[in-house]
Each structure stands twice: as structure tokens, then as C-alpha cells.
Amino acid sequence: MVFHILVVDDDTLLRRSVAFSLEQAGYRATTAANAEDALALARRDRPDLVILDIGLPGMDGLDALRYFGTQVGAPVIFLTARRRELDEVVGLELGADDYITKPFDVDVLLARIKLVLRRSAPPAAHPSGPTPLTVGDMTIAASAHTVTIGDRLIDLPPREFRLLHTLALEAGHTVSIDELLTHAWGTEYEGNSEAVYVHIHYLREQLEEDVDHPRRIVTVRGVGYKLEPQKA
Numbered sequence: 001m002v003f004h005i006l007v008v009d010d011d012t013l014l015r016r017s018v019a020f021s022l023e024q025a026g027y028r029a030t031t032a033a034n035a036e037d038a039l040a041l042a043r044r045d046r047p048d049l050v051i052l053d054i055g056l057p058g059m060d061g062l063d064a065l066r067y068f069g070t071q072v073g074a075p076v077i078f079l080t081a082r083r084r085e086l087d088e089v090v091g092l093e094l095g096a097d098d099y100i101t102k103p104f105d106v107d108v109l110l111a112r113i114k115l116v117l118r119r120s121a122p123p124a125a126h127p128s129g130p131t132p133l134t135v136g137d138m139t140i141a142a143s144a145h146t147v148t149i150g151d152r153l154i155d156l157p158p159r160e161f162r163l164l165h166t167l168a169l170e171a172g173h174t175v176s177i178d179e180l181l182t183h184a185w186g187t188e189y190e191g192n193s194e195a196v197y198v199h200i201h202y203l204r205e206q207l208e209e210d211v212d213h214p215r216r217i218v219t220v221r222g223v224g225y226k227l228e229p230q231k232a
């Protein structure tokens with residue numbers, strides 16, 4: 001099972017560094033720069049654990065913790081640059097599972113993550129991970145990073161997989177270019193929308209019978225794309 005970890009911090013460099021370290025350690029990482037974006041992401045793609053900065057712009061980490069607990073149900077590790085123990089104690093009393101003070105050693109963070117995941121989601125309780133998504137004749141298993149159409153296994157690189165998974169979460173509905181960039185590239189992405197068009201083309205080469213006349217991934221002109229279920 002590949003655990004999904006959501007990193008929420010307004011420091012772009014820290015987000016990228018932590019996400020990279022998590023992916024190197026075998027986790028699936030997504031990121032957000034503020035609590036509002038993080039909660040929206042978590043509702044669409046539930047994380048197994050949230051790494052949450054206390055000092056966020058807008059809704060701060062202590063307020064966000066209440067929402068993660070009631071709406072998402074994922075364990076939380078607080079990050080804090082404040083060296084006052086009060087924040088840490090208050091955070092734990094409100095329901096955070098652990099905390100770590102900045103600056104921190106990545107190995108220490110990884111050790112804390114393993115401990116919290118072990119406490120909150122023992123392997124015996126969730127032997128096969130989150131329920132796979134089924135869209136018509138297609139099945140997408142985020143924890144195993146697999147896509148099957150009928151009996152055919154589709155091998156997708158990470159970026160295309162994240163794009164497809166984002167579309168599958170809203171199957172039958174249009175997903176905007178901005179939403180696809182946020183979910184597949186992260187909220188900190190500063191490139192242009194051409195990246196989406198290129199990777200959608202790669203996806204269609206793998207999934208469509210006729211790339212020039214796609215039936216699964218449909219273009220909604222001026223808006224984005226839609227994943228249409230296909231009968232077996």
C-alpha cells in the first residue's frame with residue numbers, strides 16, 4: 001500500500017523539499033500553500049496523513065485541524081516555527097497526532113510519519129488500502145498506482161496517473177485546466193497550461209482506441225476535460 005501524504009505549508013521551498021523526500025521514501029505526496037486549498041484537495045483525494053503548518057495565511061493550522069478531524073478524518077502532524085510550547089500543547093489537545101519544530105531533520109520527520117501511520121492505520125485494519133475508483137470499464141487504484149481497462153493493465157507514469165485520477169474523481173463532470181494543474185502539478189506550479197494539453201495527449205495514446213476521436217477523455221472547449229465512462 002502506498003500512503004498518500006498531504007503537505008500544507010506556505011513556504012514553497014519547504015513544500016517542494018518535503019514532498020520530494022516523501023516521494024523518495026515511497027509515499028505519494030500532494031501539496032497545498034494554505035488550509036483552504038488543502039481541505040478542498042483532501043475532500044477529493046483523501047490523504048492518509050496531513051503535515052500541517054500552524055502559521056498559515058488565512059485559516060491557520062489550529063483552525064484547519066478541526067476541519068481535518070471532522071471532514072477528512074486523517075491524522076495530522078503539526079509543523080511549527082514557533083518555539084513556544086503552548087502552540088504544540090494546544091495543537092495536541094485539539095487532536096493533532098504529533099508535532100515537529102522547524103527547522104527539522106527529514107529523517108526525524110520520516111520517523112514520526114511512520115509512527116503516526118502505524119498508530120492510526122495498522123495494516124490489518126486496511127489490508128488493501130482505499131477503495132479503487134471504477135469508471136465504466138476502467139478501474140483506478142490510487143494506493144497500488146494501477147489502471148486497468150477490462151483485463152488490460154495500463155502502465156502510466158506518475159504525472160499521467162495523477163491527471164487520470166483527478167478526472168476519475170469527477171467522472172462525468174468537467175474538470176478545469178486550473179484544477180488539473182493544482183492536483184497533478186501542485187498548487188505551487190508556476191508553469192503554463194500547455195503542460196496539461198501535452199500530458200492529456202499522452203494519456204489518450206494509452207487509453208483511447210482512436211486518439212484523433214477520443215471517447216474517454218473529452219475536451220470541453222474553453223474549460224477543461226471530462227472523463228466519460230465507457231461500457232465494457
